[in-house]
Amino acid sequence: MGLELYLDLLSQPCRAVYIFAKKNGIPFELRPVEIFKGQLVSKDFSQINSLCKVPALKDGDFILSESTAILIYLSCKYPTADHWYPSNLQARARIHEYLGWHADCIRGTFGVPFWTQVLAPLIGVHLPEEKVQRNRAAMDRALQQLEDKFLRDQAFLTGQHVTLADLMALEELIQPVAVGFDLFEGRPKLAAWRERLEAFLGTDLCQEARGLILNILEQAANKKIPDPAPEVYPYMLLRISRIP
C-alpha cells in the first residue's frame, strides 16, 4: 500500500495538502473522511490517528497528522521543486515564521464564518452578533497584518516564489469566501496575490479541491446538507464554545 491521505475537503488544511500533492504529482490514495458524518470519531479512524483529526497521512506504518508537518514531509520525501520549502536558511526561516503566526492568527479565525452560517445552525445553535462582529474584527486585523508584514511588495508571502506558506494561507482565506464573505473585496493587493497564486496552481486544480466547500451555501439553502451524526455533536458544541 502506497501513500494514503485521509482528508475531508471541507477542511482548509486538508485542501492545502490535497492541492500540494496533486500539483507535485505525488501519487497517493485519497481516503475521504467526512467529519460531519462522525467518521473522525469512529473506531476505525482513531486507529489511524489517535488525535482524531484530519488531515492525516499514512505511509506504510508511518502515520502523521498536522498539515504543516505533512506538507514538510511530502516536500522532503518526494521530488518537489525547491521553492515550496527552500533549502536556503533564511528563506526557510521565513516560512516557519509565517506558519507560526498563521497558527495563532489565521487558523481558528477564518473558519468561524463557516461555523456561524452553515454548521452551527445545523444543530440549532446561533451565535450572538457580538461574537460575529468580534470575528470580523479579528479577520480584518489578520488580513492587514498579512498584507503589511508578510506580503508587502513581494509576489508571495515570504518572497518572490510560491511556498507552503501561500498554500496554507490561501485555503484558509477561501473558507469565508465560500460562505459569501468576500474578504478580497477592497483589498487589491491580496486579491492580486490570490490571482497570481491560483494561476500558478492552476484553476482546475483549485476548483477540484474546492468542489465541496464552494457548493455548501447552495446546499444549505436547499436544505440538502445532511444533519450531522449525533456522535459529532459534542465536538461541534465544543468547537462553537471556543469562538471568542
Add this chain to the structure above:
Amino acid sequence: MGLELYLDLLSASCRAVYIFVKKNSIPFDFQFVDLLKGHHHSKEYIEINPLKKLPSLKDGRFILSESVAILFYLCRKYSTPSHWYPPDLHTRARVDEFMAWQHTAIQLPMSRILWIKMLIPRITGEEVPAEKTEQMLTEVRTNMQLFEEKFLQDKMFITGDHISLADLVALVEMMQPMGGNYNVFLNSSRLAEWRMRVELAIGSGLFWEAHDRLMKLAEWDCSTLDPMVKEKICELLQKFR
C-alpha cells in the same frame, strides 16, 4: 553587532529560545523587552517587530519572529547537536507535528490558565466566571492526556532517547501555569518523570534561571503595570464573559 535576542522570560516562547542558546553556548546579546511595562509597544521595539510580539531575533540585518522559526534557524546556523532537530525524515516529522499541534493544544491553554488564575484577578480585581475556568482546566487536562498518550508514550523523550526541541517547547509551556501556582504535572507520574528528565537534560541551574521571573510573578507589584497593557487585559476579560 552579533546575534541579538529580544526576550522577556515571562513568556514561554522566550524561555525556549533562551534555554536553547545558553545550553548550546551560542553567543548573543540579551535585549530585555519588559512585557509588564509594555515595552513591546515601544517605538524602538515596533521597528524590530511591528506585530509587537516576543521573541524576536536580529542577526545582522536579518530579523525573525516566532519562536519555532527562531529555534529551527539557530539549530541550523550554529550546527547544534542533531538530537535537537533530528535529520531522519520520520523523526523530524514527529517534531514538526508536535510543533504544529502545540500552538492551540498546549501554548494557548497553558497561557490562559496563568491569565485566568492569576493575572486577570490580580490586575482587574475581578474573577473570571467559574464556568469558563472549569472549561479551560478541562481542556488542559484533556490535552495533557493526549500529549502523554500520543507524543510521549513510554519513551524517555518525545523522539525517543534524547531531548529535542519538542520537549523543550512542551515543557516551558507547561510551566506557565506555575506562575499562578498551578501545577499541571500532579496528575501523572509519567509526565512528572518526563518533566524531571527534561529539566536534567537542560541542566537544573539553567532551567530554574530561565524560570525565575515567572516564579516570582506572584510578588509583582501590579501598580507598576503600564496603563496600555492594563487596558488590553481588561479587554481580554470581556472575552471570557
